[in-house]
Amino acid sequence: MSLLEFARGPAIHASLIIMVAGIALRLLGVLVLTRGADLSRPRDAFGNFKGYRMVFSRAWPSDEFTTPTRYQTIVAYIFHVATLIVVVGIVPHIEFIASLTGLSWPGLPNWMGVALGTIALASLIALILRRLSKPAVYNSTRGDYVTWVIVALPLITGLMAFAHVGLRYETMLALHILSSALLFAYMPFSKLMHAFWFVFSRAQSGLAYAHKGVRI
Amino acid sequence: MANESTLGHLLRSQGISRRAFLKFCSTTATLLALPAGVAPAMAETLASARRPSVIWLSFQECTGCTEALTRSHSPTIESLLFGFISLDYHHTLQAASGDHAEHAREQAQHENEGKYLVLVDGSVPLVEHYSTIAGISNLQMLKDAAAGAAAIINVGTCSAYGGLPMARPNPTDAVPVGDIITDKPIVNIPGCPPMPLAITGVIAQYLTLGTLPEVDDLGRPLAFFGENIHDRCYRRPFYDRGLFAETFDDEGARKGWCLYKLGCKAPVSYNACAHVKWNNGVSFPIQSGHGCIGCSEPRFWDAGGIYQSVATGQFGDGAKLGAAAVAGAAIGAGAALLARRKKARLDAEDHATQ
Numbered sequence: 385m386s387l388l389e390f391a392r393g394p395a396i397h398a399s400l401i402i403m404v405a406g407i408a409l410r411l412l413g414v415l416v417l418t419r420g421a422d423l424s425r426p427r428d429a430f431g432n433f434k435g436y437r438m439v440f441s442r443a444w445p446s447d448e449f450t451t452p453t454r455y456q457t458i459v460a461y462i463f464h465v466a467t468l469i470v471v472v473g474i475v476p477h478i479e480f481i482a483s484l485t486g487l488s489w490p491g492l493p494n495w496m497g498v499a500l501g502t503i504a505l506a507s508l509i510a511l512i513l514r515r516l517s518k519p520a521v522y523n524s525t526r527g528d529y530v531t532w533v534i535v536a537l538p539l540i541t542g543l544m545a546f547a548h549v550g551l552r553y554e555t556m557l558a559l560h561i562l563s564s565a566l567l568f569a570y571m572p573f574s575k576l577m578h579a580f581w582f583v584f585s586r587a588q589s590g591l592a593y594a595h596k597g598v599r600i
Numbered sequence: 601m602a603n604e605s606t607l608g609h610l611l612r613s614q615g616i617s618r619r620a621f622l623k624f625c626s627t628t629a630t631l632l633a634l635p636a637g638v639a640p641a642m643a644e645t646l647a648s649a650r651r652p653s654v655i656w657l658s659f660q661e662c663t664g665c666t667e668a669l670t671r672s673h674s675p676t677i678e679s680l681l682f683g684f685i686s687l688d689y690h691h692t693l694q695a696a697s698g699d700h701a702e703h704a705r706e707q708a709q710h711e712n713e714g715k716y717l718v719l720v721d722g723s724v725p726l727v728e729h730y731s732t733i734a735g736i737s738n739l740q741m742l743k744d745a746a747a748g749a750a751a752i753i754n755v756g757t758c759s760a761y762g763g764l765p766m767a768r769p770n771p772t773d774a775v776p777v778g779d780i781i782t783d784k785p786i787v788n789i790p791g792c793p794p795m796p797l798a799i800t801g802v803i804a805q806y807l808t809l810g811t812l813p814e815v816d817d818l819g820r821p822l823a824f825f826g827e828n829i830h831d832r833c834y835r836r837p838f839y840d841r842g843l844f845a846e847t848f849d850d851e852g853a854r855k856g857w858c859l860y861k862l863g864c865k866a867p868v869s870y871n872a873c874a875h876v877k878w879n880n881g882v883s884f885p886i887q888s889g890h891g892c893i894g895c896s897e898p899r900f901w902d903a904g905g906i907y908q909s910v911a912t913g914q915f916g917d918g919a920k921l922g923a924a925a926v927a928g929a930a931i932g933a934g935a936a937l938l939a940r941r942k943k944a945r946l947d948a949e950d951h952a953t954q
Contacts (some may be wrong), residue, residue: 386898392912407928410926475861494842
């Protein structure tokens, strides 16, 4: 079995199983662990609406925090959006998702995929440089660095494979698929679960603030 | 042809001018990426080449490789060259049959000990009774013939990598020739069938220089298998622009757009089809509207569907994924419920003791 056959077969299969099982495990594991409803009265007539609204209102730092956090907020958004468009927008990825789910949609031209992939990688590098240069702000753990590498590898290997740079194409493709498999398997057990947690975290804070304090 | 003593005599008697012959030599030298100065030496040596003995062993094959080679347009210098070789044993082309044929083979092996070339098409079954010739199993005949051979050339994917007989579930336990013979120089010329020019190119190099061509890590001559078909495909601009045929005979297919979504394996296939083409440069599968099936790659029959693109995973349906999701959810929810019950129990105990 060649490296590519292994990557496309058992490796990606196992990693997707781990990812799906892991996400289900952690999501339900936390959500079923609720402490019960908040029996206090909400602060105003809006009730819990303002609480749920916080999921969206916290998408951008508020008022006095806007200026000092502007750079990293913008770069982080650029990274997330570019990566998302690359993952769901380029034709080989759509083929893979279609083979799994049967859903399909038109893809981007290759030059756009390369441009967005490069932007995603550049923003990722900008973010790690900021993390490394400001230890007082970022109190980084080993998990932060490991996660950065695991996220960067599919971007780097994908761009190299497409550009036919580095090892032979089928080897680079195998490495790209293997690094994606690693990312999938690692995701549920790391900080990358923030993809799901952020909704509940913000909602919980919002609901708590909607109940705390004097009625207005 | 048996009366011509050298290749030069043969070609002249067939009306091939010296000029045409020199052109052939320089073209072949260029194709094999040999230095320009080799062409005159090649002409000199080829013209005075004596007929080498070649034994062609056909095992678990479909004869497609022979068909590809002998169907090249005649008369071309390639086919004459092939006719010049003393083909002492070939099931399809030989006149003799039965004991006579086998004796001819044994005699050729004996007389040319250490100097004859063995060309093999078809894979070798390890369960020996599945394929025999004159009562001799393929495995045995291969070992006998290889013992006194100068080199072995595997013609076609079956002998080079196992091919169709070795595809799942491999009922005959077929293996490539390279798994059996490990002590002789082996060149693989894969393809289903291989490019005729690749076969004659390797033989031409062997006749003139006495060496086998430079090969890649799968034993394929770099001159013909060193490049990705995707890199030489004339439809590449459409791949780059993201214009794909979605089904056969749709608008994209009629406009000649890229066949990536219809399962074209060109990005992971190495062969000369896209620039040398077939039938004297007429066309090749992609030009005719069908994606490359990757026939020069090992295990290509088992590498997923012919119409399934390179980017898809190879794991059947997603049933296991569904099961994993349910299992994960059950374990997670179960663990959380147990934790809540334990907390409630501990709280109750606290209240009871107070």
